[in-house]
Amino acid sequence: MPELPEVETIRRDLTPLLVGRRITHVAIQPGGERLAITHSPWALEAALTGRRIEGLERHGKYLVARLDDGRAWVLHLRMTGSLVHVPTEAPAGRYERARVDLDDGTSLRFNDLRKFGTWHLVEDPADAMPHTGPDALGPAFTTAWLRAQLARRSVPVKSALLDQHIAAGVGNIYADEACFRARIDPRTPANTLGPRRVARLHDAVVAALEASLADRGSSFSDYRDGLGGEGMHHVRVRVFRRTDLPCYDCGTAIQRVRIAGRSTHYCPRCQKT
Ligand SMILES: [Zn+2]
Incomplete structure (x- = not known):
């Protein structure tokens, strides 16, 4: 998607x-x-x-x-x-x-x-667009907003990132990429993250989206840009759909689990609960 x-x-x-x-x-x-x-x-x-x-x-x-x-x-x-x-x-x-x-x-x-x-x-x-909150690259998506939203939820942080009310525009690819960049295990209950980890997660969401935007998006399947071409970011993701491949940072095999019915990819060594 x-x-x-x-x-x-x-x-x-x-x-x-x-x-x-x-x-x-x-x-x-x-x-x-x-x-x-x-x-x-x-x-x-x-x-x-x-x-x-x-x-x-x-x-x-x-x-x-x-x-x-x-x-x-x-x-x-x-x-x-x-x-x-x-x-x-x-x-x-x-x-x-x-x-x-x-x-x-x-x-x-x-x-x-x-x-x-x-x-x-x-x-x-x-x-x-009911149930849609601040755009994840807009001015209203702040660390304070994310902290307040995560504090109210005991679901895995991956599920929280997929909630369009929390961060509109984030989907399965960039939720996984953001958790990796923040070094947070995607299964971690959202309301157990301390302020420093929430701040890191906020910055990781923004960085993951901006890195992909610079590559004109990711074409894992059907995505085409407005001119019919493919994005380039799917070759640069760090965990998404890299199951069993070595982590770029530590060499450990990337793992896949299901969270909220979605395939979720993470490094079991770099990412902590
Ligand atoms: Zn790793």
């Missing part, structure tokens, strides 16, 4: 291509109807057509296109969604669920193998 660095890479790629453009035609393809959450597919097509895109923002894993009628078109890629900018005449891909044609002869295609992606059209973007 695309996480914060991947969605932010898409946002940066698409911003100069979309902002200022007017939407001339929208087609949600047969099989893509579940995209439309707030409207029927045809009502959403009609509502988007003719609108000008005035800005492209991101919060956590959500993309927010600001429209000239004051509304926000909020997109979530979920498991396998991608957004790729192509010429209007480009043929539809096998998993294309929707196309949005623009007034400059280009087109935005929403591809989604698993069909879990969502589009909302709302007055207030917050209405499209």
Whole structure:
């Protein structure tokens, strides 16, 4: 699933291509109807057509296109969604669920193998993202915020990092990477971390996300950037999906456990409970 660095890479790629453009035609393809959450597919097509895109923002894993009628078109890629900018005449891909044609002869295609992606059209973007807290690279995600949130939870720290209310945009890859960078065993109960370890974890979350962003994200499976290319960070992760491979820091084999139903990777020597 695309996480914060991947969605932010898409946002940066698409911003100069979309902002200022007017939407001339929208087609949600047969099989893509579940995209439309707030409207029927045809009502959403009609509502988007003719609108000008005035800005492209991101919060956590959500993309927010600001429209000239004051509304926000909020997109979530979920498991396998991608957004790729192509010429209007480009043929539809096998998993294309929707196309949005623009007034400059280009087109935005929403591809989604698993069909879990969502589009909302709302007055207030917050209405499209319930249970979502501060963006993990935004100013409200502070050490003090993280400390207060972890203190209230006895779940493993890995589970807490996946909670979008605590750190919007962090998913399975960067939760594992952050725990490794902070030298914290991902099974550690969140409310047992002292202030210094929480501060280290906060900085590790930010560092893990920024390192990936610098590499244009990680392409472990379906992720593609806004131009259809792959990110580079999957070759630079330290623990994620490195089960049985040697830790770069100490040589110990990376272990895999399941936490909250998610595969979790850690170094049993570098990371402590
Ligand atoms: Zn190690």
